[in-house]
Amino acid sequence: MSAGAGAGPAVGEVVDVGEWAKPLPGLDAVNGPYWKAAREGRLLIQECPTCGHRQWYPRALCTACGADPVWLETTGRGVVHTFTVIRQQGMPAFKAELPYVVAMVELAEGPLVFGSMPGVDPDLVAIGTPVEVWFGVADDDTGVPFWRPVP
Amino acid sequence: MADRTPVIVGIGLSDFPRAPHLDGVQHHVLAAQRAIADAGIDKSSIDGYVNAGGSGGGDMVDGAIAMAEYLGIDHRYLDGTMTGGSSFEFHVQHLASAIRTGLCDTALVTYGSNQLSRMGRALGTGGMHRGPSRIAGPMGYEAPYGNSLVGSYAMHARRHMHEYGTTSEQLAEIAVGVREFAALNPNAMYRDPITVDDVLASKMIADPLHMLDCCAITDGGGAFVMTTAERAKDLPQAPVYVLGAAAAMTHWNVCQQTDFTTCAGEKIAPIVFGQAGLTHDDVDLLMFYDSFTITCLILLESLGFVGKGEGGPFVAEGNLKRGGKWPMNTDGGGLSSCHPGMRGIFLIVEAVRQLRGQGGAAQVPDCEVAIAAGSGGWLSAIGAVLLGKEAP
Ligand SMILES: [Zn+2]
Numbered sequence: 397m398s399a400g401a402g403a404g405p406a407v408g409e410v411v412d413v414g415e416w417a418k419p420l421p422g423l424d425a426v427n428g429p430y431w432k433a434a435r436e437g438r439l440l441i442q443e444c445p446t447c448g449h450r451q452w453y454p455r456a457l458c459t460a461c462g463a464d465p466v467w468l469e470t471t472g473r474g475v476v477h478t479f480t481v482i483r484q485q486g487m488p489a490f491k492a493e494l495p496y497v498v499a500m501v502e503l504a505e506g507p508l509v510f511g512s513m514p515g516v517d518p519d520l521v522a523i524g525t526p527v528e529v530w531f532g533v534a535d536d537d538t539g540v541p542f543w544r545p546v547p
Numbered sequence: 548m549a550d551r552t553p554v555i556v557g558i559g560l561s562d563f564p565r566a567p568h569l570d571g572v573q574h575h576v577l578a579a580q581r582a583i584a585d586a587g588i589d590k591s592s593i594d595g596y597v598n599a600g601g602s603g604g605g606d607m608v609d610g611a612i613a614m615a616e617y618l619g620i621d622h623r624y625l626d627g628t629m630t631g632g633s634s635f636e637f638h639v640q641h642l643a644s645a646i647r648t649g650l651c652d653t654a655l656v657t658y659g660s661n662q663l664s665r666m667g668r669a670l671g672t673g674g675m676h677r678g679p680s681r682i683a684g685p686m687g688y689e690a691p692y693g694n695s696l697v698g699s700y701a702m703h704a705r706r707h708m709h710e711y712g713t714t715s716e717q718l719a720e721i722a723v724g725v726r727e728f729a730a731l732n733p734n735a736m737y738r739d740p741i742t743v744d745d746v747l748a749s750k751m752i753a754d755p756l757h758m759l760d761c762c763a764i765t766d767g768g769g770a771f772v773m774t775t776a777e778r779a780k781d782l783p784q785a786p787v788y789v790l791g792a793a794a795a796m797t798h799w800n801v802c803q804q805t806d807f808t809t810c811a812g813e814k815i816a817p818i819v820f821g822q823a824g825l826t827h828d829d830v831d832l833l834m835f836y837d838s839f840t841i842t843c844l845i846l847l848e849s850l851g852f853v854g855k856g857e858g859g860p861f862v863a864e865g866n867l868k869r870g871g872k873w874p875m876n877t878d879g880g881g882l883s884s885c886h887p888g889m890r891g892i893f894l895i896v897e898a899v900r901q902l903r904g905q906g907g908a909a910q911v912p913d914c915e916v917a918i919a920a921g922s923g924g925w926l927s928a929i930g931a932v933l934l935g936k937e938a939p
Contacts, residue, residue, distance in 0.1 A: 418690075418693065419680055419681070419690035419691060420680060420681055420682070420687070420690065420691060421682055421683075421687025421688065421690060422681040422683035422684070422687055423681075424683075427687065453685060453688045453802065453803075477706070477807070478702045478703075478705050478706035478709070479705060480694075480697075480698040480701035480702050480705060480753045480754055480755075480756075481751075481753065481754040482693060482694065482698050482753050483750075483752060484672040484695070484697075484752050484753070485672055485695055486672060487693065489693070490693030493693070496693065498692055498693065498694045498698050498702070499702075500702060500802075500804075500807070508802075508804075508805060509802075510688060510689055510694075510801070510802035511692055512691075512692035512693060512694075518754070523706065523709045534691070540691045
């Protein structure tokens with residue numbers, strides 16, 4: 397599976413990446429909707445109806461004012477805020493993909509989001525590179541957001 | 548009235564860098580025995596115990612509760628704060644207050660880990676999520692992406708380079724300077740001199756950090772004894788005074804870092820220097836957590852020793868080397884000497900040694916004030932302690 401610039405899925409596309417061998421989040425009442433939405437091709441963050449603060453990762457409260465946040469669907473676009481190229485990793489599922497980019501993406505909606513770019517040539521990535529989300533299918537309830545440069 | 552100014556009166560190290568004959572608990576014990584002997588106190592006089600665990604056995608094996616029982620300490624003050632590598636700077640902050648207010652009189656802090664003998668050198672890149680395939684809590688938001696410990700610091704280095712023009716050559720100077728001190732420490736893990744070119748030619752682990760930008764993985768343990776200045780009058784070692792201690796965090800998981808060029812050092816520097824009534828120019832020795840070269844650079848800037856973005860050129864001028872303006876990590880640091888997983892206690896032990904004038908070949912001349920600054924997690928939890936030879 398390749399997700400290199402110009403060759404990968406469209407923004408927001410949900411991709412069958414075969415048998416899932418990487419670690420996954422433990423699902424709970426708060427994060428469940430986030431991972432389920434990703435399974436359906438939507439990247440969510442949270443927004444506070446009281447103070448307007450936006451946050452990622454999802455929580456049971458607004459970290460700014462303490463009120464109950466609500467979900468906000470993003471455009472799935474952003475720019476690379478910072479990144480690294482992982483060249484050594486002991487875990488087999490990741491070792492098979494070396495080298496790969498791990499990055500913080502600054503969403504168009506504001507918050508920084510953590511993720512990776514499997515299959516993307518690291519030379520195509522720099523701070524400021526525009527990127528878009530796609531989703532790998534882990535199981536029926538869990539999609540995992542990944543990133544690639546905007547073609 | 549009794550002088551309850553907090554002082555450090557005993558220090559001890561276990562065996563390192565390779566000690567296959569010791570497990571994590573034994574590292575705690577050996578360091579504790581040596582610190583108690585160094586302090587010249589009766590074990591029975593210890594009424595405070597502090598420990599961050601971390602040897603891999605879990606809280607029930609080497610956490611504060613388990614080790615207080617194992618060591619047989621009849622405590623009336625107990626603290627198990629765990630903030631990763633900076634735990635011990637947090638501990639000094641807590642103990643300074645506890646000792647001043649009389650919650651305890653004489654406290655022991657211990658650390659031990661057989662990281663190298665137990666796990667080899669996998670800590671930095673072994674994959675942080677080897678175990679269960681479902682990762683609970685906030686780490687679940689990082690677990691599917693295959694980051695490494697090195698990668699988290701590399702993302703800081705990359706952003707710092709982007710904003711300030713910091714170079715790999717400048718970062719390499721940090722590793723070269725620390726190695727010069729390691730050459731003077733017979734126990735250091737790596738003692739052969741290295742050059743900037745050696746660092747740049749070493750294997751890239753997570754861009755832009757090379758292998759020689761990364762700390763060693765070793766076994767080791769440390770301990771120290773804190774008490775009041777009053778009690779120290781009857782003890783053999785010259786007391787080292789806690790002049791200030793401050794600690795804070797900006798995030799825990801690296802996915803929640805918002806400024807990859809700095810850390811909570813910015814928040815705690817005015818506090819710790821304010822408590823001590825000192826300025827940066829009063830400091831003779833830096834003991835900085837050198838998990839990676841970039842860690843030192845960000846501590847240097849965030850704690851205000853240089854302006855933001857000025858760290859790269861400053862280190863390239865040799866200011867942190869032996870004989871420089873602020874010699875750093877005179878024991879050879881985590882980069883070259885001893886890093887069993889949580890190095891913060893060794894920063895304090897070496898600072899005390901230097902302030903006593905026991906630094907041997909690496910002794911900083913006229914060393915009167917030292918700062919120990921720890922970084923826990925991913926430049927997440929930062930603690931800084933100012934230590935002095937003279938009473939405040
Ligand atoms: Zn709010």
